[in-house]
Amino acid sequence: xxYEKETQLTEAPEWNQCPSANGTLxxxxxxxxxxxxxxxxxxxxxxxxxxxxxGTLFPGLNLPFYKSIEGDPxxxxxxxxxxxxxxxxxxxxxxxxxxxxxxxxxxxxxQYAALEKQGKAxxxxxxxxxxxxxxxxxxxxxWVCGPWPWEIGGK
Amino acid sequence: xxxxxxxxxxxxxxxxxxxxxxxxxxxxxxxxxGELGASLRYLSQRFSMPYDKAKGMLTDIGTEELSHLEMxxxxxxxxxxxxxxxxIKKAGFDAxxxxxxxxVYPTAASGFPWSASSIQVTGDPIADLTEDLAAEQKARxxxxxxxxxxxxxxxxxxxxxxxxxxxxxxxxxxxxxxxVKEKLDHKNIYLYNPAFDRLKEQKD
Numbered sequence: 001x002x003y004e005k006e007t008q009l010t011e012a013p014e015w016n017q018c019p020s021a022n023g024t025l026x027x028x029x030x031x032x033x034x035x036x037x038x039x040x041x042x043x044x045x046x047x048x049x050x051x052x053x054x055g056t057l058f059p060g061l062n063l064p065f066y067k068s069i070e071g072d073p074x075x076x077x078x079x080x081x082x083x084x085x086x087x088x089x090x091x092x093x094x095x096x097x098x099x100x101x102x103x104x105x106x107x108x109x110x111q112y113a114a115l116e117k118q119g120k121a122x123x124x125x126x127x128x129x130x131x132x133x134x135x136x137x138x139x140x141x142x143w144v145c146g147p148w149p150w151e152i153g154g155k
Numbered sequence: 156x157x158x159x160x161x162x163x164x165x166x167x168x169x170x171x172x173x174x175x176x177x178x179x180x181x182x183x184x185x186x187x188x189g190e191l192g193a194s195l196r197y198l199s200q201r202f203s204m205p206y207d208k209a210k211g212m213l214t215d216i217g218t219e220e221l222s223h224l225e226m227x228x229x230x231x232x233x234x235x236x237x238x239x240x241x242x243i244k245k246a247g248f249d250a251x252x253x254x255x256x257x258x259v260y261p262t263a264a265s266g267f268p269w270s271a272s273s274i275q276v277t278g279d280p281i282a283d284l285t286e287d288l289a290a291e292q293k294a295r296x297x298x299x300x301x302x303x304x305x306x307x308x309x310x311x312x313x314x315x316x317x318x319x320x321x322x323x324x325x326x327x328x329x330x331x332x333x334x335v336k337e338k339l340d341h342k343n344i345y346l347y348n349p350a351f352d353r354l355k356e357q358k359d
Contacts (some may be wrong), residue, residue: 033336033344034285036329052165055319063322067302068315080166087164090219094323097211098330130161149163150229152236 020044021060039095041102048084048112049074057091082123085116157218164222165316169233169309174248177234178264179304181251183317184227185261185269188293194220196274196290203278205349206338212331213287216324223317228259230313279348284332288325295321 023037044059051057053071064071074080092109099105120130128142129135135143147154183189197217204210235248235257243252250266261269274290277283298318305311340346 030342030344033281034288034329034332036288036326036333038330038333039326052316055316056323058323061323061326062319064315065299065302065318067299068311068318071315071319072308072312074166077166079162083162083164083166086162090164090215091323094212094215094219094327097208097215098327098334100208128161131158133158143161149161149225150167150232152168152233154163 020058038098041099042104045108048088049076049080051091052080052084052087057088057095078123078127082116082119085112085119088112089116157221163226163229164219165226165313167226167229167233167309167313169230169307171307171309172236172238172242173234173307173310174238174243174246176305176307176310177231178246178248178251180227180230180234180264180301180310180314181260181262182264183294183297183301184224184231184259186263186265186297187267187270187273188290188297189261189263189269190220190224190227190294191261191269192274193217193290193294194224195271196276197287199274199276200283200287203276203283203350204280206280206335208334209280209284209331212327216327219320219324223320226313226317230310231259232257234310278350280335280350281332281344284328284335287328288332291321291325291328295325 020040020043023039025035025037029035039058039060045051045057046054046059053074054062055071056062074084089109089112092105092112096102096105096109124130124134124137128145129138132143135141185191194217197213197220201210201213201217204213238248238257243249251260251262254260263269275283275286277286295318298314298321301314302311302318305314335349336344339349
């Protein structure tokens with residue numbers, strides 16, 4: 001939605017040339033401690049559907065196992081649309097926990113939060129409440145009505 | 156506090172039951188490197204974290220792990236539905252069946268029930284976050300090993316998603332560890348335990 005879908009990078013030499021798959025480390029680092037480079041700001045991002053399918057918003061962090069290289073596209077349904085928006089919020093939320101000063105990421109977080117709020121309200125009207133509290137928005141108490149999420153055809 | 160949202164984090168629809176596969180995947184529910192241990196480890200470690208960013212990261216990853224626990228339970232539930240007794244015996248699911256029928260119980264694939272001895276809360280931020288980095292790697296390789304035994308695309312897709320989350324979490328715990336190190340004595344990050352020794356009052 002906000003970012004173009006990016007081709008998945010699966011060959012090691014290409015990762016090494018891709019700045020969004022790399023971070024920075026101190027050039028003269030103290031001994032006897034472990035280091036993980038901070039992810040750079042403005043890293044490339046998938047759109048929300050691709051992010052859900054890949055399990056990450058960031059192409060630079062998409063490092064699959066050889067038995068399952070490609071993430072299959074997720075079928076588009078009202079539920080998966082909501083799951084995709086929710087997923088971007090989860091992923092961006094973790095990113096912001098360690099990069100709270102990245103204003104661009106925070107702006108994106110705000111935009112997705114607004115979309116998710118709107119999407120959730122529309123979903124709940126048609127398919128029932130997602131939280132027990134929101135059951136109050138319906139004429140009857142439908143919270144306990146199935147299918148529950150783990151069931152076939154569940155939410 | 157926690158509020159339940161009545162949806163899965165990622166869509167799961169397993170068309171073909173496969174009790175043998177369920178008996179392997181159960182390890183990520185209640186095995187030594189599974190999602191139950193992950194959520195309890197992070198949600199418990201956060202209490203002794205002295206810095207705000209680390210408190211936030213452990214809270215948010217620990218919470219995400221609870222939705223992964225629900226996803227793994229869903230896989231086991233859907234893989235074991237509508238089974239006959241002969242299917243159960245043939246698939247080698249009978250040992251699990253004797254104890255739990257087709258209920259979802261937190262146990263390792265090898266039969267060892269979930270144990271808090273598979274996690275640690277040391278009360279030392281560097282040790283805890285280093286354990287968390289290792290924990291994400293151990294969960295990642297368990298998903299790798301599940302992918303070796305899994306041909307069903309409906310299941311593979313979900314395992315692939317969960318595996319990728321371990322890699323993202325590794326990155327975030329690494330950044331959290333960097334943040335903790337920045338707060339400590341630069342010449343010797345092991346000079347004191349900021350969660351216990353009150354040598355310096357530092358804020359995030």
